Amino acid sequence: MTAPLRLGVVGTGIGHSLSPRLHAKALELSGIPGNYAIFDCADADAARDVFAKLRTGELDGLNVTTPFKALALATADAWLRIAHHKAGVFTLPANTLFMQENRLVAASTDGPGLAAALLGAQVDLVGKRVLLLGAGGAGQAIAAELLALGAAQLRVANRSPEPAAALVARLNTIWPRHALAQPWGDARGLTGVDVVVHATRLGHGQTATAAAVTDLPAALDWLPWAAWAARPPLLADLLYAAGPTPLQALAQARGLPLDGRLAAAAIEEPRIHPEPREPIGILQYFGESMLAHQAARAFQLWTGARVDAARLRAAIVPAATSCT
Ligand SMILES: NC(=O)c1ccc[n+]([C@@H]2O[C@H](COP(=O)([O-])OP(=O)(O)OC[C@H]3O[C@@H](n4cnc5c(N)ncnc54)[C@H](OP(=O)(O)O)[C@@H]3O)[C@@H](O)[C@H]2O)c1
Incomplete structure (x- = not known):
């Protein structure tokens, strides 16, 4: 045996x-x-x-x-x-x-996991402008996948600037001029992004209901929420939580709609994908799918x-x- x-x-x-x-x-x-x-x-x-x-x-x-x-x-x-x-x-x-x-x-396996979760949710990144929040272990692991999936531009914002600058320099050796460092706290250029991927530890271990008493809303208040409510990007949070993540709760409170495409596929993800849809709104259960x-x-x-x-x-x- x-x-x-x-x-x-x-x-x-x-x-x-x-x-x-x-x-x-x-x-x-x-x-x-x-x-x-x-x-x-x-x-x-x-x-x-x-x-x-x-x-x-x-x-x-x-x-x-x-x-x-x-x-x-x-x-x-x-x-x-x-x-x-x-x-x-x-x-x-x-x-x-x-x-x-x-x-x-x-x-x-984080990068391929992210790619499979995006494809499973029929998210097409070709030609899209993507904002990556976080250049820690997870951010580094997934950044190249976002460009390999066809993103036209990847802005990387990290609280401390050095990891973002190092990651951007590395990405640009493979995808010249596709990646740029977005200063943390500076929303210039972000109103038109199509996809936001959250890979910081903000909200980690917290529930959405506790978000009001955490530092997450204040830490991410600089993002252009009003513009995003008018033209919502797709918001994919790597965090997983029982129920909405703190960021998802914040985004919903700031007027972003829910995108339930992964929720609908919680048990059986579609084998044959329909045409990819334009990214829009908070992608529920993305963290669980990637995991x-x-x-x-x-x-x-x-x-x-x-x-x-x-x-x-x-x-x-x-x-x-x-x-x-
Ligand atoms: N769904 C999945 O399959 C999956 C896979 C991997 C990771 N994750 C999740 O992704 C998250 C990040 O994980 P990791 O491995 O990258 O962690 P990590 O290597 O410890 O990196 C932490 C990141 O969070 C940032 N950060 C921490 N506290 C912050 C604050 N108060 N304000 C702003 N930024 C802050 C750090 O910025 P500084 O550089 O400035 O410190 C860094 O970018 C975790 O919640 C993890 O559970 C999910």
Whole structure:
């Protein structure tokens, strides 16, 4: 009999991670025996100890989350390029680790997960102007995908300017003059953006109802909400929360409409996509969709088995929620 697969996630403050539910579903769907543990690590040394369990064979696969994604890349022996286009040329903070031919291999499934979630929601980025809020681990992982999907322009805004400037410089080596750094707090040039992707930690761990007492509305007050209410961009939030994310609640309060295309596809995403629609409004459940797609890709790297991301997503977005 095959030994059960030992999988898990490493991060800090991840007690409420949805990854165990996603991967329990992946194990069930694939018929592979195994388990998935949470390794909540206080510091880098503790995280390194968990990474080492891959080398000793005590673990078979790891997800890595904040704040250890850069450490995972630095610890690994090799980087696995999984994006099929030129977005794959960059090494990135890693969210997936596993052993291959005696080498510790790092990969990032966040970018391909984002791309699959956008395509699943029939969002066509070709020729679009995109604003990316956040150049941390997630922002870096997805920025190249946004350009690879055909965005004509990518503005990157980050609270501290250096990560945005570094990311923009790197992107422009592949897509000359497509990326530009948008100073945080400066809304010039933003009224006409078609798509906004939120990848900061603002609102992380908070519920929409608590948004009023968080720093999110004040931190994002500089965005041109009135202009966006008149001509709504599509708003995709990487955050996932039980119900609307704080940013989604803020955007709705500022007059942006809801776009329910992923909500309608919560259980079964369409196999044959109709013509892509113009992006408009708050894309509900985007964070959950991306999470499911990146999980499906990580599971495939560990096991070789392909699992249906829509069915993983159903494990974290109950049908009842999708109707609200
Ligand atoms: N749905 C998914 O599959 C998925 C995948 C990956 C990540 N995520 C989510 O994406 C978010 C970002 O994750 P990450 O891995 O990029 O985290 P990270 O590497 O720690 O980066 C944090 C980002 O948030 C910004 N930030 C933090 N506090 C801020 C504040 N008060 N005001 C403005 N900006 C602030 C940081 O800006 P500075 O550089 O100025 O500090 C940085 O851009 C998290 O909520 C995470 O859960 C979702």
